[in-house]
Amino acid sequence: MLYKIRKMTKTFKNRTILNLEQLDIEKGKIYALVGANGAGKTTLLNILSFLDKPHTGQLDFCGEPVLYGNHQLLKLRRKVVLLDQYPILFTGPVWKNIEFGLKVRSIPRAQCKKRVEEVLNLVGMGDFFHAEGHKLSGGETKRVALARALAIEPEVLLCDEPTANVDAENQAIILNILQQINSEQKTSIIFATHYLSQMRRLASHTLTLEHGHLSQQKKENSYTCTVITRKENGLLCYLNDAVSLFFAGNSHPEVEKGTKIHIDPLRISIGKSKNSLAENTLRGVVVKIEQNNTLIRIDMDCGLRIRVVLTKDEYRDLQPQVGEKLQIGIPDEAIEFSP
Numbered sequence: 001m002l003y004k005i006r007k008m009t010k011t012f013k014n015r016t017i018l019n020l021e022q023l024d025i026e027k028g029k030i031y032a033l034v035g036a037n038g039a040g041k042t043t044l045l046n047i048l049s050f051l052d053k054p055h056t057g058q059l060d061f062c063g064e065p066v067l068y069g070n071h072q073l074l075k076l077r078r079k080v081v082l083l084d085q086y087p088i089l090f091t092g093p094v095w096k097n098i099e100f101g102l103k104v105r106s107i108p109r110a111q112c113k114k115r116v117e118e119v120l121n122l123v124g125m126g127d128f129f130h131a132e133g134h135k136l137s138g139g140e141t142k143r144v145a146l147a148r149a150l151a152i153e154p155e156v157l158l159c160d161e162p163t164a165n166v167d168a169e170n171q172a173i174i175l176n177i178l179q180q181i182n183s184e185q186k187t188s189i190i191f192a193t194h195y196l197s198q199m200r201r202l203a204s205h206t207l208t209l210e211h212g213h214l215s216q217q218k219k220e221n222s223y224t225c226t227v228i229t230r231k232e233n234g235l236l237c238y239l240n241d242a243v244s245l246f247f248a249g250n251s252h253p254e255v256e257k258g259t260k261i262h263i264d265p266l267r268i269s270i271g272k273s274k275n276s277l278a279e280n281t282l283r284g285v286v287v288k289i290e291q292n293n294t295l296i297r298i299d300m301d302c303g304l305r306i307r308v309v310l311t312k313d314e315y316r317d318l319q320p321q322v323g324e325k326l327q328i329g330i331p332d333e334a335i336e337f338s339p
């Protein structure tokens with residue numbers, strides 16, 4: 001396990017900002033951290049990057065308790081890098097900004113130069129080697145800051161809204177890089193975002209914070225597999241004797257009658273017509289719409305009550321009405337089984 005958190009709180013001026021009962025974060029995965037403004041995302045990232053410490057509770061990193069002594073913190077901070085929401089580059093050329101972290105790690109000069117070139121090329125900023133760091137645009141600054149973070153080859157990359165203040169083209173570049181370093185270098189990534197589309201595209205796991213608490217969103221759609229039919233090309237599961245979902249392939253040998261199935265409401269797509277990309281689609285009627293902070297919860301009756309969560313923008317585009325018939329799409333990534 002990469003991080004293990006138990007009964008952790010963080011308080012500012014008697015106000016509890018974070019209150020996490022239990023959280024386990026696995027190595028080598030991409031986690032999205034979502035939640036409204038002020039939910040505690042940055043506070044949690046600061047704790048995970050060892051730049052801040054919790055007031056109570058336990059944090060383990062790679063199986064060892066974090067003790068918050070200076071010597072231990074220095075060692076941990078070499079493995080974990082936080083890319084700030086609004087990174088600052090210091091005065092001087094781009095290459096010096098990136099070289100800094102390598103120099104403090106006593107990497108030989110020639111190796112430093114090679115590494116700076118490599119990471120600048122990786123983020124598509126190879127031509128900016130000699131450019132003045134503090135004169136770059138917002139999107140360029142973010143990419144150079146990402147290069148600076150990657151130069152030291154961290155085990156964990158934490159990103160606070162990696163695409164804030166960045167145009168669409170640069171957003172796509174940054175998201176591609178995150179995906180690439182996770183799949184090629186197995187870097188664990190946790191990124192805070194306000195975009196569910198980014199979460200759906202990049203992350204295999206989602207952590208939702210509401211007023212400093214982890215929301216059990218997945219548990220809002222929990223069902224029991226009542227009938228399982230194994231077919232040559234996959235598995236057909238009936239949920240609560242009401243609707244069936246099909247899982248292609250034979251990757252779910254553990255699933256049997258009585259297994260619980262959770263469907264992440266943040267990953268379900270909803271629309272007027274069928275989503276041809278989702279593995280399973282169901283037709284249903286909107287029975288309830290509820291707003292909670294920046295997220296909108298829509299309860300659908302598809303023969304089974306299924307909750308879908310949308311952002312305000314997605315809600316505005318769709319304008320669903322109670323009583324309206326809509327299609328929902330359930331991708332495989334939205335599904336989790338538990339005994």
Ligand SMILES: Nc1ncnc2c1ncn2[C@@H]1O[C@H](COP(=O)(O)OP(=O)(O)OP(=O)(O)O)[C@@H](O)[C@H]1O
Nearest residue numbers: 012013017035036037038039040041042043044192
């Ligand atoms: N140093 C501090 N002193 C006092 N309050 C703080 C401090 N840092 C954060 N807070 C408060 O803690 C709460 C959580 O802040 P945090 O920045 O973690 O939220 P967030 O989820 O990252 O928000 P956003 O999406 O707006 O970036 C906010 O109410 C904020 O005002």
